[in-house]
Amino acid sequence: MNKVLYIQASARGERSASINVADAFLASYKESHPADEITRYNLWEANLPEFDRAASNGKYAVMSGADIPDADKEAWRRVLATIEHFKSFDKYVFSVPMWNFGIPYKLKQYLDVIIQPGQTFNFEDGQYIGLVTGKPAFVAFARGGEYQGDASGMDFQKPYFELALGFIGFTNVQSLTIEPTLMGGPDVAKAKTNDVIENAKILAANF
Numbered sequence: 001m002n003k004v005l006y007i008q009a010s011a012r013g014e015r016s017a018s019i020n021v022a023d024a025f026l027a028s029y030k031e032s033h034p035a036d037e038i039t040r041y042n043l044w045e046a047n048l049p050e051f052d053r054a055a056s057n058g059k060y061a062v063m064s065g066a067d068i069p070d071a072d073k074e075a076w077r078r079v080l081a082t083i084e085h086f087k088s089f090d091k092y093v094f095s096v097p098m099w100n101f102g103i104p105y106k107l108k109q110y111l112d113v114i115i116q117p118g119q120t121f122n123f124e125d126g127q128y129i130g131l132v133t134g135k136p137a138f139v140a141f142a143r144g145g146e147y148q149g150d151a152s153g154m155d156f157q158k159p160y161f162e163l164a165l166g167f168i169g170f171t172n173v174q175s176l177t178i179e180p181t182l183m184g185g186p187d188v189a190k191a192k193t194n195d196v197i198e199n200a201k202i203l204a205a206n207f
């Protein structure tokens with residue numbers, strides 16, 4: 001039995017294009033993997049730890065091999081608990097909207113919390129080594145405009161998110177992108193969503 005973590009970075013629930021795709025992916029996945037357990041993790045309801053001064057003190061203490069100051073231990077404990085939760089799964093599914101050319105701030109906050117030395121990456125012999133290995137990920141990206149050709153340079157959503165996953169060790173990342181969800185009008189968005197959902201169902205069977 002594999003445990004799948006489904007991380008939702010869109011705040012829009014059933015109106016979200018990326019959630020519609022990820023939901024369809026998981027419905028198909030469940031058909032082909034009936035024994036597996038899927039846990040939904042909505043970043044807007046998760047009460048993520050702030051990566052504030054106390055959490056930063058914890059990170060810098062770890063990086064310099066120092067003890068974590070007493071005043072910062074509780075903040076660091078919450079960071080570690082969030083990382084333990086993340087790492088306790090076998091497979092990952094993400095719904096990721098584009099916000100201002102990048103990713104929503106809740107997802108960035110989540111990355112800032114879980115990407116920690118000694119936990120999800122190490123620095124050895126002058127190189128960064130990702131520690132979350134051997135686990136597949138599927139990402140449903142959505143954006144209001146289109147970012148192909150000359151416009152691809154404005155896309156800091158997909159390249160950044162895939163870079164972050166790669167940095168912590170993911171080598172098997174599949175993704176599908178729905179675009180444009182806004183700029184072509186509702187009919188175009190619906191047609192694109194339906195196309196991407198069909199592809200998502202196919203990918204899910206072999207995930």
Ligand SMILES: Cc1cc2nc3c(=O)[nH]c(=O)nc-3n(C[C@H](O)[C@H](O)[C@H](O)COP(=O)(O)O)c2cc1C
Nearest residue numbers: 010016017018097098099100101142143144145181
């Ligand atoms: C705060 C915010 C910022 C956005 N910024 C962009 C953007 O920079 N480029 C773009 O193409 N669409 C942008 N959009 C539109 C969303 O990317 C689009 O509605 C997409 O479908 C959102 O994904 P979702 O439907 O899964 O929530 C933005 C939407 C919001 C709410």
